[in-house]
Amino acid sequence: MSATGCQGCHTPLDFDVSMAFQPIVDVESRTVYAYEALVRGTDGAGAASVLSRVNDQNRYAFDQRCRVRAVELAAALHMDAMLSINFMPNAVYEPHRCLQTTIAAARRTGFPVERIIFETVENERVPDPSYLKQIFATYHDEGFKTAIDDFGAGYAGLSLLADFQPDIVKIDMGLINNVAGDRARQTIVGALAAVGNLLGIDVIAEGVERKSDAVVLRHLGIRLMQGYLFAKPAFEALPEVDFDVLLPLADQARGAA
Template identity: 60%
Template sequence: MIEETPAKVPCQACKDGKKLDFDFSMAFQPIIDIRNNSVFAYEALVRGLDGSGAATILGNVNEENRYAFDQACRVKAVELAAKLQIPCFVSINFLPNAVYKAETCIRATLNAARRFGFPTERLIFEITENEELVDKEHLKSIIREYKLQGFKTAIDDFGAGYSGLNLLAEFQPDIIKLDMSLVRRICTDPVRQAIVKGILGVCQALNINVIAEGVETTAELQQLLALGINLYQGYLFARPEFETLPNVNWPEHSVL
């Protein structure tokens, strides 16, 4: 990728990083706001060019091409979001260990947004809690820079990874996404209900929005609604669709 605005301080990864020798595309899955039956955001999910699952692509990612892949994911997501005329937020996963200098590495994303005409204020960057963080200070600097640029930030798979609530003590994102392991069977599991209720209390105090991801059944939805969650993602509403925006299965009013 050639950046439209050259970096003042060249990043070593830009000079030495291995170029990608494979291509990929994206599928999109909606995140809905149950309060007004609207789409809050679409998450961009990596897919093979034939629509195959993310594993077929992620298996090609290694230490040498991690930086190039992370940058290419951002650009591809922005390009497709503009092509599909997405009117809301677009959520993009990023690899914190592939970001060397936040203010430099973000330039390709900014240039892509300008080139394709997609508003940067409608971008959300997700870090997955499953990825072990080598340097929390580095992550904090990334989040700080992204917020300065007007992006929203999110912790994906919250509750399933290495840090849990300790991560919130280090920095406060705009959004957390409850891992599906907490959502699954929550309708019959008082332990999961108590854990999620506690997380919601912390997030409310810190002004952090909560998305329940991996919602698959009406019973799960009913329990999560009772706990006060308004933002949802999962097969109950829509499966990811390759290079297009899926139709949303809105819940019956009786559920509410």
């Protein structure tokens, strides 16, 4: 895709969207590292029903509207952590130009650009991988952070880390679920945490639902976690985090060492 190959750039979105927010917590400092903006219908309808209305003609308008709505809500809710916004690489016809509505929304609402993360899933096929690299580079140049979501569930695997150098990697919940009882998962997740540390990439474990898994993840060197164990997404609100469940993690992780 290129600046001359924009499909649907002038097609208006015939439905509106809103967002729910789920925290990503730092279990070491007991603070919220970021909130991920999760698309919802204006009536709170789930992501699946909203995404089912996205097509080639309205993908660009949908992607842009999600970005702006996430920033507007984050500012209105006085979010003091990072804001993570999902984006569709195939909706980006020219990286710099497609960032302008986000930058304008951030300036208009007073939300700091440097606190915005753009994340995309590993398993989204991009016809030209070099173009995704260009998108990431442009976002970095403009002061945004980048993340690869659902890492470990897609097509490219470790080559993504070498090719794109994201700021953040979110390990897919398929690897996280029952990590406490699976030696193979522990080995893989531990290796990913070590690679992230060596490359200066923050590693987030997503889909954490069990305290036992959180304890093992902390022992494996992961301090950033997201999942129902800490908080469920809240529609147009910042959910309260159950920090009490985090209290013993550091001590238990040391005891497991």
